[in-house]
Amino acid sequence: MDFTDVSLTALRVLRAVAEQGTFTAAAASLGYTQSAVSRQIASIERSAGAELLERRRDGVRLTPAGRVVMRRATVVLDEIDAAARELSGLPGPGGTVRLGWLPSAGTTLVPSALAALRRSDPHVHVISREGTTPALARALRAGSIDLALLASAPPFRAPDDESPALALETLTERALCLAVPTAHPLARGDFVDVADLHGQQWIAGSATGADRLLGVWPGLDERPEIVHTARDWLAKLHLVAAGCGLTTVPPALAAAAPPGVRVLPVRGGPQEQRRLLLARLPHPPTEPVVRLAAALRAAALDTTPDP
Numbered sequence: 328m329d330f331t332d333v334s335l336t337a338l339r340v341l342r343a344v345a346e347q348g349t350f351t352a353a354a355a356s357l358g359y360t361q362s363a364v365s366r367q368i369a370s371i372e373r374s375a376g377a378e379l380l381e382r383r384r385d386g387v388r389l390t391p392a393g394r395v396v397m398r399r400a401t402v403v404l405d406e407i408d409a410a411a412r413e414l415s416g417l418p419g420p421g422g423t424v425r426l427g428w429l430p431s432a433g434t435t436l437v438p439s440a441l442a443a444l445r446r447s448d449p450h451v452h453v454i455s456r457e458g459t460t461p462a463l464a465r466a467l468r469a470g471s472i473d474l475a476l477l478a479s480a481p482p483f484r485a486p487d488d489e490s491p492a493l494a495l496e497t498l499t500e501r502a503l504c505l506a507v508p509t510a511h512p513l514a515r516g517d518f519v520d521v522a523d524l525h526g527q528q529w530i531a532g533s534a535t536g537a538d539r540l541l542g543v544w545p546g547l548d549e550r551p552e553i554v555h556t557a558r559d560w561l562a563k564l565h566l567v568a569a570g571c572g573l574t575t576v577p578p579a580l581a582a583a584a585p586p587g588v589r590v591l592p593v594r595g596g597p598q599e600q601r602r603l604l605l606a607r608l609p610h611p612p613t614e615p616v617v618r619l620a621a622a623l624r625a626a627a628l629d630t631t632p633d634p
Contacts, residue, residue, distance in 0.1 A: 330374045335407060338400040340367040341379060345397055346469035348386040348461070371396075388489065389468065401470030424615045426455040427463040427475040430560050431576075432603060434583040436498075437476070440626035444619060451615045460486055467493060467608055473616050476623070478577075479602040480545075486606065494609045496620075498627035501578040503599040504590050505544065506563070508570045514589045521596035528572040530555045530563050542574040545599055564588055577601055603627065 343353040344364065354361045372379050379393035389397055409423070428437050437455065444451055458466065463475040464486040476498075477486050485492060505524075507514045513523060524544050531553045532541030542563060543551045554572050557563050561583065563574045568587030578601075581590040593599070605623060607616065 330376075333371055333374050335404070337367045337371040337374075338404055340364055341371055341393070341397065342400060342404065342469045342471060344368060344380060344387060345389050345393070346462075346465045346471055348388075348465055350387070397469060405470070422450045422615050423452045423454065424474065424613075424619045425472040426453055426619065427458050427466055427472040428455060429460065429463075429476055429478055429603075430457055431478070431579055432476040433457060434560070434580055436579060436603075436623070436626050439629060440619070440622040443625060444622040447622070448615075448618045451618050453619060464493065464606070467606060470608075473607060473612070474619060474623075475606045477604040477606050479604055481600060483602060486604075491609050493606045496605045496624075497602050498605050498624060499579070499603045500600055502592060503545075503601050504576050504578050504581065505593050506567045506574050506576045506580075506584060507589050507591060508567055508573075509587050509589050510570060511573075513573075514591070516591075518592045518594050521593055524573075524593070525549060526552075528552050528554045530557065530566050530572040530574040532556065532558060544573075544575055544593065546596065561585075577603075579603075 340353065340357065340359070343357050344350060347353040347356055350361050350364050350368070353359075354364045357364070368380065375392060375396060377392040378390055379396055380387045381390050381393075426437070441453055441455075444453065456472070458475075460477045460479075463472065463477055466472045467475050468487070468489055477495075479486070485495070487493070505513075505519050507519065513519050513527075521544070524547060526549075529543045529551050531543050531551075540551070540553075543553065555563075555566050557566065560576070560580055564576070564580070564584055566572065567574055568585050570587075576584075576590060578590075584590050605620060607620075612620070
């Protein structure tokens with residue numbers, strides 16, 4: 328089969344698998360069955376005469392041949408999507424940027440940057456979506472977003488080990504904080520001593536998986552008592568306000584804390600620094616991408632308090 332006969336559907340399926348990291352997740356995102364996704368991947372690999380995906384225990388990733396196909400497929404799919412936007416009266420491709428962001432960045436930084444960009448560059452059209460750092464890194468690789476705001480914790484490794492390395496820029500680096508109910512004894516001072524975190528009740532991330540301890544102070548030498556789990560940051564903060572427990576928060580979320588919550592630094596242990604990274608693929612960015620990146624840098628400076 329000639330590779331020039333490959334369908335747009337197969338290209339979209341390959342991009343979805345590369346972005347989501349598994350056939351199952353790609354099928355769910357596309358509304359397909361897993362067997363349909365498998366058939367599309369088998370078809371495009373037959374046409375390419377090579378394996379495009381490396382199957383691993385922890386999912387899949389693009390092979391060198393897959394990266395070649397994905398790089399070209401991204402151009403094709405973007406042009407098709409741009410044509411659809413133009414036909415529906417939306418802004419043309421030259422002014423469109425696709426941004427991925429972490430939930431914590433969506434509280435103040437992203438809205439501030441987009442508001443400023445609308446004033447300075449109203450012709451730049453931004454399409455954005457929320458995600459986790461691994462998911463957004465995959466989306467960059469798959470070409471479905473142009474820029475991403477990612478999180479990094481010590482020892483500050485790269486978001487992935489793919490090649491070529493992503494172009495990374497640190498927008499902020501600040502210490503992790505603790506959200507405490509105002510009626511809690513720990514809320515009486517201007518900081519919390521790490522020794523006083525033993526025996527506390529915690530509001531953490533999702534009930535299972537790698538995010539389970541997100542919200543618990545790192546490095547505690549005890550099994551934490553997790554009394555509530557929630558994915559949404561605002562839900563966690565309202566649970567704190569209700570006196571239901573403590574949770575860790577990025578400093579950027581302090582401004583979004585509801586009444587009944589104090590956001591305090593923690594002292595007495597290793598500094599728990601967190602970086603907010605601006606990431607993209609290492610090729611020359613388009614002018615709209617440059618404009619959005621500049622707006623995000625300015626917003627990061629505006630939302631970073633003086634030391």
